[in-house]
Amino acid sequence: MSAGLREEVDSNPLWYHTLDLAPDVTTPGHFDLRPIVDRLPWPDVRGKRCLDVGTYDGFLAFELERRGAREVVALDIPDHRDWDWPVEIRDLGPEYLAAVAGPEKGVGFRIAREALGSNVEKVDMSVYDLDPGRLGTFDVVVCGSLLLHLRDPLRALEAIRSVCSGEFMSSEEVDLRLSVKHPRRAVARLDGTGEMMQWWVPNVAAHKRMVFAAGFEILRSIRPYSDAFGVGHPAHRANLRGIHRRAARILLTDSTGVPHAALLARPRV
Amino acid sequence: MTSELLDIQADVETVPVWYHSIELGAGIVTPGYYDLRPIVDELPWPDVRGKRCLDVGTYDGFYAFELERRGAAEVVAVDVADPHDWDWPPDAREEGPAGVERATGGQRTLGFEVARRVLRSAAERRRMTIYELSPETVGRFDVVVCGSLLLHLRDPLRGLEAIRGVCGGSFLSVEEVRLSLSSPFGREPVAELNGSGEQLQWWVPSVSGHHQMLLSSGFEIERTAGPFAIRFGPSHPPAAVRLSDWRSLRRRLVQRVLAGAEGVPHAAVLAKART
Numbered sequence: 187m188s189a190g191l192r193e194e195v196d197s198n199p200l201w202y203h204t205l206d207l208a209p210d211v212t213t214p215g216h217f218d219l220r221p222i223v224d225r226l227p228w229p230d231v232r233g234k235r236c237l238d239v240g241t242y243d244g245f246l247a248f249e250l251e252r253r254g255a256r257e258v259v260a261l262d263i264p265d266h267r268d269w270d271w272p273v274e275i276r277d278l279g280p281e282y283l284a285a286v287a288g289p290e291k292g293v294g295f296r297i298a299r300e301a302l303g304s305n306v307e308k309v310d311m312s313v314y315d316l317d318p319g320r321l322g323t324f325d326v327v328v329c330g331s332l333l334l335h336l337r338d339p340l341r342a343l344e345a346i347r348s349v350c351s352g353e354f355m356s357s358e359e360v361d362l363r364l365s366v367k368h369p370r371r372a373v374a375r376l377d378g379t380g381e382m383m384q385w386w387v388p389n390v391a392a393h394k395r396m397v398f399a400a401g402f403e404i405l406r407s408i409r410p411y412s413d414a415f416g417v418g419h420p421a422h423r424a425n426l427r428g429i430h431r432r433a434a435r436i437l438l439t440d441s442t443g444v445p446h447a448a449l450l451a452r453p454r455v
Numbered sequence: 456m457t458s459e460l461l462d463i464q465a466d467v468e469t470v471p472v473w474y475h476s477i478e479l480g481a482g483i484v485t486p487g488y489y490d491l492r493p494i495v496d497e498l499p500w501p502d503v504r505g506k507r508c509l510d511v512g513t514y515d516g517f518y519a520f521e522l523e524r525r526g527a528a529e530v531v532a533v534d535v536a537d538p539h540d541w542d543w544p545p546d547a548r549e550e551g552p553a554g555v556e557r558a559t560g561g562q563r564t565l566g567f568e569v570a571r572r573v574l575r576s577a578a579e580r581r582r583m584t585i586y587e588l589s590p591e592t593v594g595r596f597d598v599v600v601c602g603s604l605l606l607h608l609r610d611p612l613r614g615l616e617a618i619r620g621v622c623g624g625s626f627l628s629v630e631e632v633r634l635s636l637s638s639p640f641g642r643e644p645v646a647e648l649n650g651s652g653e654q655l656q657w658w659v660p661s662v663s664g665h666h667q668m669l670l671s672s673g674f675e676i677e678r679t680a681g682p683f684a685i686r687f688g689p690s691h692p693p694a695a696v697r698l699s700d701w702r703s704l705r706r707r708l709v710q711r712v713l714a715g716a717e718g719v720p721h722a723a724v725l726a727k728a729r730t
Contacts, residue, residue: 272671273616273619273671273672273673274673274729337610337612337613338609338610338612338613340609340610340650340657341609341610344545347545364645371647372647372648372649373636373645373646373647373648374645374646374648374658375644375645376644376645376646376660376664376667376668376671377644377667377671378612378667378668378670378671378672379670379671385612385671386646388648392647392648395648395649395650396648396650398650398651399544399545399648399649399650399651399657400545400650401545401546454546455545455546
């Protein structure tokens with residue numbers, strides 16, 4: 187049985203999440219959230235209706251289910267063209283992604299869902315289009331590592347608020363240097379060019395401010411941590427600057443990887 | 456005073472709040488919130504003579520009339536008329552528009568109309584948000600000017616992309632910047648987020664952050680100017696001066712040194728659409 191599953195896993199050109207699908211089958215993800223998943227500020231999800239926004243291969247959606255959610259809806263865009271591409275790669279970006287991740291989006295999620303015997307319902311939709319009229323409201327919404335890929339993260343957070351009747355857990359990449367330099371000021375770094383497909387990367391204070399500005403109040407937050415790179419992530423070239431950065435990361439987040447901050451919030455307006 | 460001057464003065468006084476200080480001739484200046492006259496010649500103006508020009512977020516029209524004065528062939532000025540169309544933060548969405556209506560007596564476009572009439576301007580004012588700019592709605596322009604608008608937008612990059620869509624030549628962008636985030640050494644493309652309350656402020660960038668906004672919206676930068684201070688006019692409530700507050704003193708000192716005067720720190724960029 188595992189042999190067939192392993193073949194399916196191998197057939198997917200790019201795994202984003204590292205997922206344990208069977209005792210001896212783990213997906214070779216770009217990112218491995220397993221080491222940090224229990225540190226996230228989870229609300230009680232038992233018996234709740236839950237939504238995972240920007241699910242990709244579904245790590246957080248399957249985790250919600252594992253933690254006892256009654257119903258889990260997982261949202262993602264159906265097509266590489268639906269990303270917020272920066273102007274200068276708007277034409278080439280989708281082709282590039284199709285080449286490295288395969289022309290069809292959502293293959294990994296489908297393989298994982300079946301292997302796990304999961305009941306998570308996948309919905310093809312952009313975060314911007316979330317609307318209580320279409321999907322109803324949710325007791326718990328989670329969203330991870332998505333806002334940096336959005337040109338208008340505040341519009342997305344407002345859309346999330348519109349369908350969130352209970353709690354919202356947000357975990358996002360943060361800029362550590364800006365967090366140390368400006369511990370209280372909400373400052374974000376803007377890219378918006380090139381194939382990294384990154385727009386605003388906030389410091390810890392700006393992550394909180396984004397969620398607050400969208401009409402949430404913050405209930406609790408945890409200190410920054412790193413999303414570890416998985417075996418599927420391209421190796422990083424080591425150089426002196428890189429070593430500095432890695433040392434700072436290990437010091438501040440206990441691990442190399444992509445620095446993140448996480449918080450739990452609920453609607454205030 | 457001649458009766459004509461008295462008429463102009465009476466017209467000026469019919470406007471509940473002037474945003475811009477505008478010279479209407481014969482020594483009459485509208486009592487604006489902001490006075491751009493001291494810095495207008497510092498801006499990196501392109502040659503506008505004979506050109507089709509657009510002023511985005513015109514309010515009382517200072518830049519639109521300046522474009523005309525500098526020889527533009529045609530000037531279109533766009534602005535939202537209804538404060539409900541502004542990008543209000545969710546926690547100010549109910550109270551914010553009503554507050555603006557109260558302060559302006561519901562006559563946000565009156566200043567532009569009075570100034571336009573007195574100046575015998577041919578600038579054409581159209582009701583439109585920056586987001587609605589497109590070649591289909593307004594055509595294309597040789598020169599686009601936009602001043603002190605981006606900080607009021609939830610999605611400034613969408614606004615700039617809309618401008619790029621109608622800009623066939625030069626774009627003069629004059630925006631508030633955070634001096635305390637602007638390093639004179641090296642690039643720090645950052646912005647500070649507010650996004651709450653009736654001040655209606657979202658992202659205020661560093662000088663490099665302003666440049667990065669333009670780059671990521673498909674512009675390339677040709678010339679820059681500033682930072683400089685846009686002075687408060689007579690309508691602006693006096694800034695709170697707290698001599699006991701060290702941080703406020705330090706901020707004012709930094710501003711004096713870096714921007715040359717007190718007021719709202721701004722930076723200006725002349726850009727053109729990258730192809």
